[in-house]
Amino acid sequence: MKSTDKLKETTVSTKPVFTGKVISLQIDTVQLPDGALATREIVKHPGAVAVLALRNDRLLLVDQYRQAMGRCELEIPAGKLEKGEDPMEAAKRELQEETGYRCDKITHLHSFYTSPGFADEIIHLYWTDQLTAGEMALDEDEFIEVYEVTLEEAQQYIIEGRIADAKTIMAVYIWQQRLAKEAADREV
């Protein structure tokens, strides 16, 4: 892999445009590798966590209305990081708040940017199959329903568009790969 210094853009100035409850927006002026100037519209986000949680070989999904999409969608449990919060603790917290299930053991899978072209949002994705029953605790403006689905059902929901976001589709691929590996390990 060659050095990428020659691709680097340098920030010349940052103009704040908006600060909201969840996101803020700024316009950065950058100097391009050839010396020219360009602007970049950047959404700042606190970061989020998501959990691939399995109970009796079924995936936990939450159904909720998404204003950006104008409809309900099935997603793996997820939520924003609180200020200064450890991502692993946030993952356990969001899982319990949204599904009622507590987990003691949870494993990090990936941390990924959702929209690197215009946003700094990063999602820390975890995996667990060690769940114990607890109580839900939704935010006051949060209305969701919890489902527990088989791999075949999850794949069908992707085809139907009921599952339609990147983190959840990625989680279903990861789950499928784990099941295939477990099956292969049993054959050996």
Place this chain on the structure above:
Amino acid sequence: MKSTDKLKETTVSTKPVFTGKVISLQIDTVQLPDGALATREIVKHPGAVAVLALRNDRLLLVDQYRQAMGRCELEIPAGKLEKGEDPMEAAKRELQEETGYRCDKITHLHSFYTSPGFADEIIHLYWTDQLTAGEMALDEDEFIEVYEVTLEEAQQYIIEGRIADAKTIMAVYIWQQRLAKEAADREV
């Protein structure tokens, strides 16, 4: 799957905040299922395309500086939809502009939302291994380098964080699954 009407939020008003080159921002006031009002910060995006493109069993990646992340990142070729543009044509166009490779045959894999909590960005993901050499045609503020990597290299870049965005990690999982299926089909 039960009806999700009881989760529905109704838009009461929309306040435009910002209109930029790439994104716009609005604040929607919504009525929640319990009748209370809440606000949702929504980023509007024109939508995008991305391509899982294989040449001689190697994945095409583009290295570019991402101001939102403050560093360079390796991603599958991708770009925004032009107004009124067909996503499949956009995928072919972006692939050639960013990598120089043309493709006649390209297959739709998934269309997914990247950040349903605050943005309407949708990415249409395609797959092709039918590439012919052509010429790159980058935008004037676009500086990228093209790499062709093996599956093992791509997986290593994910571990190292050089590949760190949702669409590219998803593409690597899909590629891995296709290779596993091809290997299994050969054994039958």
